[in-house]
Amino acid sequence: MRRTIKIFAIAGLATLATSQGATQTADDAMANTAAQLDLPSTFTVFGERDPNIRKPTAIVNGEIVTRTDVDHRLNLFLAANSAAQISDEERQRLRMQIVRNLIDETLQIQEARANDIQIPSADVDATFAQVAQRSNASPDQFSDFLRTQGSSARSMKRQIQGELAWRRLLRRYVNPTVGVSDAEVQAIVERLEASRGQTEYRVAEIYLPARPDNxxxxxxxxxxxxxxxxxxGSFQAYARQFSQASTAAVGGDLGWLQPAQLPPELAAVVTQMPVGGVSQPIPIPGGFSIIALIDQRQILVGNPRDAVLSLTQITLTFPPGTxxxxxxxxxxALSSATQAGGGCGVANTIAVDLGGEIVQNDGVRLGDLPEVLQRNIGNLQVGEATAPFGSLTDGVRVLVLCGRDDPPASAEPDADVIMARLEQERADRRARRYLRDLRRDAVIEYR
Incomplete structure (x- = not known):
């Protein structure tokens, strides 16, 4: 059977971002913001050199970031975001952003170390193994895959170390200082109740400021x-790199909003977009926005896409060249057998008879499936199956619906969830200020 390894982002891993609330912000999200940061005009040199020679790109408080570090992280990003075919100009912009990310990562590890926070190698290895498992590979297989992509296990483990160190530092010194009052939560609850039944949209944004001259x-x-x-490419990853809105830290996610809460230019587009759609650049006062519609729902009304499904998947794989x-x-034969009835009780027999593989999952959210499967499975009764889908290279699949737990027809505002969200938002803002202070105090040399 043909093995395919893909990199899946876990807690921000395998992207250009660091931990939530500690990623690139408005002052360093675009390659041309070097002037705003008062960086040298020759930020770094990416000339033709021997890639086997580890030459420093930046020195951060005496710690070296090498060209090899940058190359490996760039290739890790490209492998994770299926963006291998990019222009030389785009590659250069990505390289410069990665240099900034590596500088931030180094500062975060240094700050954690200064506060006696050490990340055991066992913790890093365990997280690396989780990433490999999500990519359907063992740690050794995943390491080999990264090498074939021009990256390395060392590069990903360094990113994991940075994320764990920063998260534990924030948990010790930032999160405990965040407070939300019951009155603030109650005010939000009352606003939600007043808006019950109205449509709201979960929107993500990439915002690029512009002046008349540029x-x-x-x-x-x-x-x-x-x-x-x-x-x-990943919308979230590009938002973290290039958006100059404060939401860059969370991949551009604006959360759930009503149209009246958006600028009129954006509201007019959002209400006409399909779920999963991405807009063209939209002119707004001060710049341009690209928006993605993640989901939509009615306030305090059950969202059908929140249904939790129990599914059995039967997959037929074919030799290369079939x-x-x-x-x-x-x-x-697969279609006839699964459409004949019998449901999940006969799925294993069908898989054996046809030489297929079977996978069961009892916790799939309907809204997490591709849009075309949402429409298909949303109309199925328990025991029914989808039509075959897939490809001869990646396998042809059928999903059998074994069970479905629908969300309640209406919901009540959850005060605990609201409080947790407010606390996280405030912790994120303080984390960004913390990182800005570290940048401001750092001694950074560019070579």
Missing amino acids: EAEMLDGARRILEQIQSG TRAVAEPQIE
């Missing part, structure tokens, strides 16, 4: 970002 340049940059996203004509009889 408007055309910024619009061109927004279009290039959109092209990368449409080619398979033609459609050769595979068609087996696919038709």
Whole structure:
């Protein structure tokens, strides 16, 4: 059977971001913000050199960030975001952003170390193993895969170390200082009750500021970002890199909003977008925004996409080079067997008879499935199956619905959830200020 390894982001891993609330902010999200940061005009040199020679790109409080470090992290990002085919200009912008991320990561590890927070190698290895497992590989297989992509296990483990160190530092010194009053929570509860039944949207944004003298340049940059996203790049990862809104730290996520809470230019687009859609660059006062509609729902009314499904998946795999004509009889047999009834009770027998593989999952949220499967499975009764889908290279699949737990028809505001969200938002803001202070006090040399 053909093995495919992909990198899946876990808690911000395998992206250009660090831990939530501690990622790139407005003063360093775009490559051309070097001037705002008062960086040297020759921020770093990416000339043609021997890649086997480890030469420093930056020295952060005496600790070296090498060109090899940058190369490995760049290739890790490209592998994780399916963005291997990018222009030289885009690659250069990504490199500069990665240098900034590595500087921040170094500062975070140094600050944790200064406060006697050490990350045992066993913790790093355990998290690395989790990333490998999500990518359907063992740690050794995943390490080999990273090498084939021009990266390394060392690079990912360094990122893991930085994230764990920063998270534990914030948990010790920042999170305990955040307070939310019961009155604040109650005010939000009352606003939600007053808006019951109205439609709200979960929106993510990439915001690029523009002035009259650089408007055309910024619009061109927004279009290039959109092209990368449409080619398979992660909206969240590009928001963390380039958005100059405060939400860059959380991948551009604005949370759940009503149209009246958005600028009119954005509200007019959001209400016309399909779930999962990404807009063209939208001119707004002060710049341009690219928005993604993550989901929509009615306030305090059960969201059908919150239904939790129990699914059995049957997969048929084919040897490389198998033609459609050769595979068609087996696919038709799978369709006939699963549509004949019997539900999940006969799924294992069908898989054995057809030489397929079977996987069961009892906790799948309907809204987490691809849009086309949401529409298909949303209309199924328990025991029914989807039509076969997939490809001859990646396998042809059928999903059998074994059970479904629908959300309640209406819901009440959860004060504990509201308080936790407010606390997290305030902790994120303080974490960003903390990181800005570390940057301001750091001694950084560029080579």
